Amino acid sequence: MIRAVRSERARLTALYAGLLVLAGAVLTGVVYWLVREGLYSSISTAVTTAVPAQRLEDLPTGLPTGLPTALPTAVPSAVPASPAPTTGPWPLPGETLAITRTVSDAAESAALDRLLTVSVTVLACYAVLSVALAWWAAGRVLRPIAVITDTARRLSGENLLGVPPGQGPWGRIGLDAPPGELKRLADTFDGMLGRMEQLVSAQQRFAANAAHELRTPVAVQRAAAEIGLAGDPSPERVARIRSKLIEVADGSERIIEGLLLLAASDQGIRERRRVAVDGLARETAAALADEAAEREVDVVVRAGPLTVDGDPVLLERLLHNLVANGVRHNVRGGRVEVRTGPDGVEVANTGPAVDPATVPLLFEPFRRASARTHAPGEGAGLGLSIVDAIARAHGATATAAANAEGGGLTVTVRF
Known part of the structure; x- marks a missing residue:
C-alpha cells in the first residue's frame, strides 16, 4: 500500500x-x-x-x-x-x-x-x-x-538488445507516439542502446582479435623452443632459433605497445599545447625515407600551415601510422602524398585496390584490407585504429575512402 x-x-x-x-x-x-x-x-x-x-x-x-x-x-x-x-x-x-x-x-x-x-x-x-x-x-x-x-x-552482458529470444528483432522501444518529450526520451534511449551494442561488439571483437594475435607468437615461440631446440642442436640451428624467437618477441612487443597506445588515446589528453602538425609531417616523412626507398615508394609532402592544440607524441604517432601504412601497403614504384592545411591532414597512397565496403572496418583493431601472411615487417592491424583513437582524443574525425584510380586508400583527419 x-x-x-x-x-x-x-x-x-x-x-x-x-x-x-x-x-x-x-x-x-x-x-x-x-x-x-x-x-x-x-x-x-x-x-x-x-x-x-x-x-x-x-x-x-x-x-x-x-x-x-x-x-x-x-x-x-x-x-x-x-x-x-x-x-x-x-x-x-x-x-x-x-x-x-x-x-x-x-x-x-x-x-x-x-x-x-x-x-x-x-x-x-x-x-x-x-x-x-x-x-x-x-x-x-x-x-x-x-x-x-x-x-x-x-539488459545484460549476454543480451544487450534487451529482448528475450523470440520477443522482438531489435530490443528497441520504438515508441509509437506523437513528437514530444517522452518520444524524444524513448528515441534517445534507442540510440543509446544502438551505441552500446556497437561498443560492446567492438570490444568483444577487439578482445578476441587481441587474444588471437598474441596467441600466435606465443605458439611460435613454444614450437621453436620445443622442436627447434630439441635434442642436441647445432650452433647454427641455435642461432636461427634465437633469431626467430627475437623476431617473434619484437612482433609481440609491437602489438602490446599498440594496445597500450590505443588505450591511452581512448582515455583522452591530459595536457595540451600548440603543435605544428606541418612540421611533424615533414619529420615523419624524413624518418620513413629509408623504408620508402627500400620499397621503391615515393613520398611527397605538401605541408601547409596547420597548428593544433594537443599532445605532440600522439600527433606524431598519428602521422607516423598514416605514412607508414601508405608506404607498407603499396606497390613497387608507388606513391604516397601527404598534405596538411587549415582543414587537417590527408594521406593518399597508391597500391592494391580496396573494396569500398571494407573501408569503414579498417578503423577497427586488427582489421586488415587483406589476410595476414605473417611476413617480416607486417603490421598488427592496429595502425588505423590508433589513428582514429588519437583523432577522437583531439576532437577530430578520421575518414577513409578507396581510390577509384591507381588503387590504394586516402585517409583524411579533419580537426
Missing part, C-alpha cells in the same frame, strides 16, 4: 485530481456567487413586472365581488401586514410592497438552497470522475517510462 502511494502514478493522480477538483470548486463558488448577487434583482423585476407598483395605488378600496377574502397561505406569517378582513379595503401600497419583497426573499432563498445542493452533488460526482480520469491519464503518460524501465531491466 505504501509502495502504491509512493509511486509516480499515484503522485500524478493526486496532482491531476487535486487540480481538477480545485478548478471545479472554484467554478462552483464563482457561479454560486454570481447567481446570488443577481438573483434577488431578477426575482424582484419579474414580480414587479407582473404586478406593477404604480397600478397598486390605483386599486379600489373595496374588494370586488368574487375575489378571495384573505391573503394566500403561501405568504409567510412573518409579513408585518395585518390579516385582511373579510370585507373592507385592499392592503395599502406599503403593505403590498412588503408582501412582494417577502415573496422575492423566499424565492431567492429556495433557489439558492436548491442551487447549492445541486452544485455540491455535482462537485462530488465530478471529484470521483476526476480521480478516475487522473489515474488513467497518469498511466498513459507514464507508459513510455515503464517501457523504458522494463527494457533497461532486461
Whole structure:
C-alpha cells in the first residue's frame, strides 16, 4: 500500500485530481456567487413586472365581488401586514410592497438552497470522475517510462538488445507516439542502446582479435623452443632459433605497445599545447625515407600551415601510422602524398585496390584490407585504429575512402 502511494502514478493522480477538483470548486463558488448577487434583482423585476407598483395605488378600496377574502397561505406569517378582513379595503401600497419583497426573499432563498445542493452533488460526482480520469491519464503518460524501465531491466552482458529470444528483432522501444518529450526520451534511449551494442561488439571483437594475435607468437615461440631446440642442436640451428624467437618477441612487443597506445588515446589528453602538425609531417616523412626507398615508394609532402592544440607524441604517432601504412601497403614504384592545411591532414597512397565496403572496418583493431601472411615487417592491424583513437582524443574525425584510380586508400583527419 505504501509502495502504491509512493509511486509516480499515484503522485500524478493526486496532482491531476487535486487540480481538477480545485478548478471545479472554484467554478462552483464563482457561479454560486454570481447567481446570488443577481438573483434577488431578477426575482424582484419579474414580480414587479407582473404586478406593477404604480397600478397598486390605483386599486379600489373595496374588494370586488368574487375575489378571495384573505391573503394566500403561501405568504409567510412573518409579513408585518395585518390579516385582511373579510370585507373592507385592499392592503395599502406599503403593505403590498412588503408582501412582494417577502415573496422575492423566499424565492431567492429556495433557489439558492436548491442551487447549492445541486452544485455540491455535482462537485462530488465530478471529484470521483476526476480521480478516475487522473489515474488513467497518469498511466498513459507514464507508459513510455515503464517501457523504458522494463527494457533497461532486461539488459545484460549476454543480451544487450534487451529482448528475450523470440520477443522482438531489435530490443528497441520504438515508441509509437506523437513528437514530444517522452518520444524524444524513448528515441534517445534507442540510440543509446544502438551505441552500446556497437561498443560492446567492438570490444568483444577487439578482445578476441587481441587474444588471437598474441596467441600466435606465443605458439611460435613454444614450437621453436620445443622442436627447434630439441635434442642436441647445432650452433647454427641455435642461432636461427634465437633469431626467430627475437623476431617473434619484437612482433609481440609491437602489438602490446599498440594496445597500450590505443588505450591511452581512448582515455583522452591530459595536457595540451600548440603543435605544428606541418612540421611533424615533414619529420615523419624524413624518418620513413629509408623504408620508402627500400620499397621503391615515393613520398611527397605538401605541408601547409596547420597548428593544433594537443599532445605532440600522439600527433606524431598519428602521422607516423598514416605514412607508414601508405608506404607498407603499396606497390613497387608507388606513391604516397601527404598534405596538411587549415582543414587537417590527408594521406593518399597508391597500391592494391580496396573494396569500398571494407573501408569503414579498417578503423577497427586488427582489421586488415587483406589476410595476414605473417611476413617480416607486417603490421598488427592496429595502425588505423590508433589513428582514429588519437583523432577522437583531439576532437577530430578520421575518414577513409578507396581510390577509384591507381588503387590504394586516402585517409583524411579533419580537426
